Amino acid sequence: MLQIKNLYAGIEEKEILKGIDLEVNPGEVHAIMGPNGSGKSTLASVIAGKEEFEFLKGNIIFEGEDISELDPEERAHKGLFLSFQYPVEIPGVSVTNFIKTAINENRKAKGEKDMPAGEMLKKIKEKAELLEIDRKFLSRSLNEGFSGGEKKRNEIFQLAMLEPKLAILDETDSGLDIDALKVVANGVNKLKSKDNAVIVITHYQRLLDYIIPDFVHVLMDGKIVKSGTKELAKELEAKGYDWIKEELVK
Amino acid sequence: MSLKDKLVSSYIAFEDHLEDDSPIHDLRNDAIKVFEEQGFPSKKEEAWKYTSLNALLKHDYNIFPKNERTIELKEVRKYFLHDIDTYKLVFVDGVYNSFLSDTTHDSIDVCLLSSALNKAKYKAVIEAYFNKTAVKDSLTSLNTAFAKEGAYIHIPKHKEVEKPIEIINFSTGNEAAMLLQPRNLVVVGENAHVQIIERHQSLSKNQVLTNSVTEIFAEKRAYVDYYKIQNDARTASLIDSTYVSQEQESHCRVHTFSFGGKLVRNNLNFYQKGERCDSTLNGITIIEGKQHVDHNTLVHHIAPNCESHQDYKGIFADSSTGVFNGKVYVEKDAQKLDAFQQNNNILVDDKASINSKPQLEIFADDVRCSHGCTIGQLDEDAMFYLQSRGIGKKEARALLMYAFANNVLESVKIPELKARINKLIANKIGVSLGFEL
Numbered sequence: 001m002l003q004i005k006n007l008y009a010g011i012e013e014k015e016i017l018k019g020i021d022l023e024v025n026p027g028e029v030h031a032i033m034g035p036n037g038s039g040k041s042t043l044a045s046v047i048a049g050k051e052e053f054e055f056l057k058g059n060i061i062f063e064g065e066d067i068s069e070l071d072p073e074e075r076a077h078k079g080l081f082l083s084f085q086y087p088v089e090i091p092g093v094s095v096t097n098f099i100k101t102a103i104n105e106n107r108k109a110k111g112e113k114d115m116p117a118g119e120m121l122k123k124i125k126e127k128a129e130l131l132e133i134d135r136k137f138l139s140r141s142l143n144e145g146f147s148g149g150e151k152k153r154n155e156i157f158q159l160a161m162l163e164p165k166l167a168i169l170d171e172t173d174s175g176l177d178i179d180a181l182k183v184v185a186n187g188v189n190k191l192k193s194k195d196n197a198v199i200v201i202t203h204y205q206r207l208l209d210y211i212i213p214d215f216v217h218v219l220m221d222g223k224i225v226k227s228g229t230k231e232l233a234k235e236l237e238a239k240g241y242d243w244i245k246e247e248l249v250k
Numbered sequence: 251m252s253l254k255d256k257l258v259s260s261y262i263a264f265e266d267h268l269e270d271d272s273p274i275h276d277l278r279n280d281a282i283k284v285f286e287e288q289g290f291p292s293k294k295e296e297a298w299k300y301t302s303l304n305a306l307l308k309h310d311y312n313i314f315p316k317n318e319r320t321i322e323l324k325e326v327r328k329y330f331l332h333d334i335d336t337y338k339l340v341f342v343d344g345v346y347n348s349f350l351s352d353t354t355h356d357s358i359d360v361c362l363l364s365s366a367l368n369k370a371k372y373k374a375v376i377e378a379y380f381n382k383t384a385v386k387d388s389l390t391s392l393n394t395a396f397a398k399e400g401a402y403i404h405i406p407k408h409k410e411v412e413k414p415i416e417i418i419n420f421s422t423g424n425e426a427a428m429l430l431q432p433r434n435l436v437v438v439g440e441n442a443h444v445q446i447i448e449r450h451q452s453l454s455k456n457q458v459l460t461n462s463v464t465e466i467f468a469e470k471r472a473y474v475d476y477y478k479i480q481n482d483a484r485t486a487s488l489i490d491s492t493y494v495s496q497e498q499e500s501h502c503r504v505h506t507f508s509f510g511g512k513l514v515r516n517n518l519n520f521y522q523k524g525e526r527c528d529s530t531l532n533g534i535t536i537i538e539g540k541q542h543v544d545h546n547t548l549v550h551h552i553a554p555n556c557e558s559h560q561d562y563k564g565i566f567a568d569s570s571t572g573v574f575n576g577k578v579y580v581e582k583d584a585q586k587l588d589a590f591q592q593n594n595n596i597l598v599d600d601k602a603s604i605n606s607k608p609q610l611e612i613f614a615d616d617v618r619c620s621h622g623c624t625i626g627q628l629d630e631d632a633m634f635y636l637q638s639r640g641i642g643k644k645e646a647r648a649l650l651m652y653a654f655a656n657n658v659l660e661s662v663k664i665p666e667l668k669a670r671i672n673k674l675i676a677n678k679i680g681v682s683l684g685f686e687l
Contacts, residue, residue, distance in 0.1 A: 050634045076640035088635040092656025093649055098639075101649070106640040158639065 001026050001197050002047075002166055007058035009046045015056065016042045018222035024166065027194040031208055031233060032201045034219035035241045040201045041085060043219065044170040048082040049075045063165070077109040079165030083155040083172050090142040095154060096124060098142045099161050106162065127160040131187045148175025156187045163191070168199045173207035185210030205237040218244055253307050253429075254289050258282065260313055261395060272367060273376050274397065281386070281394035288388035300573045300605045301515055301544040306487050309457045311429035313396075315343040319422045321453065323350060329418060329451050334666045336447075337415040339401045343422055344430045346399060350418075359404040360415055363433055366402040375404060379437050383465050383495040383521060390491050393431045393463040400433040400464075403446065407439035407469070414445040414664055419462075421486070423454020434464040438472040438500075445664060449479040452486035464492045468500035470524065475503050475663055481510035481674060484539065491517040498524025498553070505662060506533040507671055508543045509678050519548045522584075526555045533562040534655045534671075536678045537570040544573035551584035551614075558588075563655045564595040565679075566602035574606045574623070582613040591621035596628060596654060598647075628654075648679040 007020040016039045024030055034040050046053050047060060049072035060068045067075050090098065104114045115123075128138060131153050143151055152172050159167050169188070173181055188198065188211050200211055208216075208230060216233045218226040218241070226232065226244055236244075251259075261282045268275070290307055291298040321342055330338065337360045340350035346362050353361045359372075366372040367380075384390045401417045419432050430450075438444050452458045468474050480488060488511055494502050508514050520529045535543045549558040564572045574593040595604045608621040628650050636646035652675060662668040 045634075048634075048638050052630060052634075071643070072634055072637035073640050073642050073646075076638055082638050084635060084638075086631075088629070088632040090632070090636075090649065090653045092653045092659070098649075101645065102639040102641055105642060105645060109640065109642075162639070 001063060003059070003061040004047070005059040005061070007046070007060065008056035009042065009053050010056060011042075011053050016053075016222050017046065020058070020222070020224060022217065022224065024197050024199060026165075026197055028215065029192070029198045029200065029211060029213045031213035031216045031230075032199060032219055033203070033205075033216060033233060033236055036203075038219045039222045040219055041170055044082055044168045044199075044201055047168060048072055048080060073105070073109070076162075076164075077106055081159055081162055081164035081167045083152075083159060083167065083169045085171040085174065087143045087151045087155055089144045091144045093142050094139050095142055095157075096138045099124065099158060102158070103161060123161065127157055130160060130190060131157050132183050133157055149177065149180040152176055152184055153180065156184050160187060160191055164196070166197050166199070168201065170201045171203065172200070173202055173204065181207065182210060205233040208233045220244065220248075253311060254285075257313060257392065258286050264314070264396060268398075273373055274367060274380055274394075277381050278395050278397070281391040284386055284391035285388050285395060288391075291388060297546060297575065300571075301513070301542065303513075306459055306513060309427040309459070311427045311457070311459060312425040313429045315425055315428050315430070319343070319424055321347075321350070321420060321422060326350070326420060326451070326453070329420075329449065330416060331414065331447065331664075331666050331670065334414070334664075336413050339415070339417045341399065341419045341432060343420070343424055343428065344399060344432065358406065358409055358411055359402060361402050363400040363402045363435060364398060366435070367398075372402070375437060376435075379465065379467055380435055381465070383467065383493040384463060384491070385493065385519065389461055389489055390463050393433055393461050393491070396431050397433040397463070401436070403434070403436045403444070405438045405442040405444050408441045409439065410443040411445070414447055414667070417446065417448045419450045419460065421450075421452045421454070421458045423452065423456035423458075425456065427457035428459070430458065430460045430462075432460065432462045434462075436464065436466040436474070438466070438468050438474050440469045441471045442469070443473040445475040445477075447477045447479065447664075447667060450482055450486065450488055452483040455483065455485050458483075458486040460486070460488045460490075462488065462490045464490070466492065466494045466502065468494065468496045468502050470498045470500065472497070472500045474501070476505070477662070477664075477667060478504065478506045478516075479671075480506065480508040480514050480543075483510065484512055484541070486511050487513040489515045489517075492519065494518075494520045494529070496520065496522050496524065496527045496529065499526045500524070501528045503530035503532070503661065505658070506545070507674070508533065508535040509537065509674055511541065511543075513542045515544045515546065517546045519550070520558065521550045521552065522556045522558070523552050525553045527553065528556070529558040530661065531558070531560040531562075532658045532661060534658050534675070535562070535564040535566075535572055536651075536655070536675065537565075537572070538567035539570060540568070541570045542572070545575065546573070547576040549578050549589065551578070551580045551587050551589065554583060554585040554587070556584065556587055558590070560591040560593075561658055562593045563658050564593070564604055565598060565651050565655065566595065566604055567598040569599070569601035571602070572604040574604070574608070576607070576621070577609040577611070578619060578621070580610075580612040580614050580617055580619065584614050585616045587614065587617040587619065589617070589619040593623040594654070595623070595625045596651065597625060598627075648676070651679050652676070
């Protein structure tokens, strides 16, 4: 589904990603962990197409096509979704209107007609229930005055509505209490299928107790320095990152 | 002959036609003298530094347009708030049009300034209020000298007017170039409420220059909501001078929506004369091409325990230009004041520009005043967020511009008007969004 080959990217002359290789297949959950400043969020933004970052070299192949030159919306139309660490506030545009616009823009890109209003409402209702979101929330302005937890829940609600092939969850656990974390993780798990895939970017192993990864990768200084199974995440939780550094020096 | 000379020399003939016992006869004579002395404002004056009238003054305006053309309702229906019942004062080329209007004398007066100036029963009100709050500057004086027609609205005390009042000035393009000078007087009695919508609309591509003056008097605890819709043709220019005089505990709000016209200058002046007054000055400006919109505001705080809020948003595309010159003047007795002023702008294109100058002059020592202005582009992080959801660049920009201007709309209290402005904004931004904004 996704193949990242020897990816280099940076910002304003500063190289941040220094040769990333990663392969994600349908049905898989990958976790990317690493200390602050290792390039985790940059990797997520570069995959999603944020223009601020300079793509230096390498390939991002998604569903067999190199998407590294595409606009963010074109990547979304192909089935890529990024759940933001810091979702943006859009006053005056309700959650419902925003998601309707997003869905219909995606359909338009595929040459499909707008989703019929009845179908849309039914889907909104169903996905809102999945994430334990009440109706009042849906008529509020997007992210405006939302608590950290509400913002993250809203991100996963959008994920549920858009049903992408590949979802990248960037620090979705930050700012969540344990109950909200369970709701969000439960939502993600219910949306998982053999045809889609998830990349979970996280600092802590906490979220990985609920969204069980098939693979865990450690990102340090712009490179994936170690890959393993979920046991690796537990080891990192217990021992921190220093032992990996030491291992690398050897 | 320059426009100034033409106006001054026409004045005598104009005045001759009016009745000598008019209560404003002397006011007119004084006013034309002020205009003759001062002439049209130039860029040398601080208040006109960024707005030049030179190009506009070159046209040979007809200053006494004849109303020869009638207009059909279906031609102009779209300019009214037709989905709700309203009082209407409609002027075509400066002349009252009874067919399109809907006036009343039933416990309130929504009628013509021309009758108020001529009929004895209005004399007391005219003498008490007319030209009493207007500043005697050259353009207002020019209007006063030729003041003849416009809206006369008098709401007696304790009267809540449920229907909004629409004042619409059409120009038909009968003349190659036309100067219109409507004059409105609004007197809102103690504890009375009123909502007024004003617009100027040219129906042709001929040059129109409107020099409009409105005086609003809000007595104790009166509530006044005044909406200005400025979405005129690209050959029409407007200089609007509005003066709001507030007594104790009155609430006055003026919203200015500037989307159209060639050049628009808004001189909006508030005078808070009694305690615990509340003033709101809100504006949304969305312009493009070579359009120019200048907001020149003044809130003059005289009495203590008052509030004022100014919130102006501007979106400037192409090589359009904007000015915000907002002044808050606090006299020494105006203690415990809370004054807020904000002007935020987005420049969509490199050639667009805005001159923003918030000013505070404070002579009281126990006040809270804040002001700020921002000038920027659309937030890149927000653009990325929307695009990453599959929303194309154009729609994403539209959504963000809408979000930027939105909070100003929240204080529009007439739902139909709000929907209308929403639609105008969506049109202006140039997209049809998948939902009603």
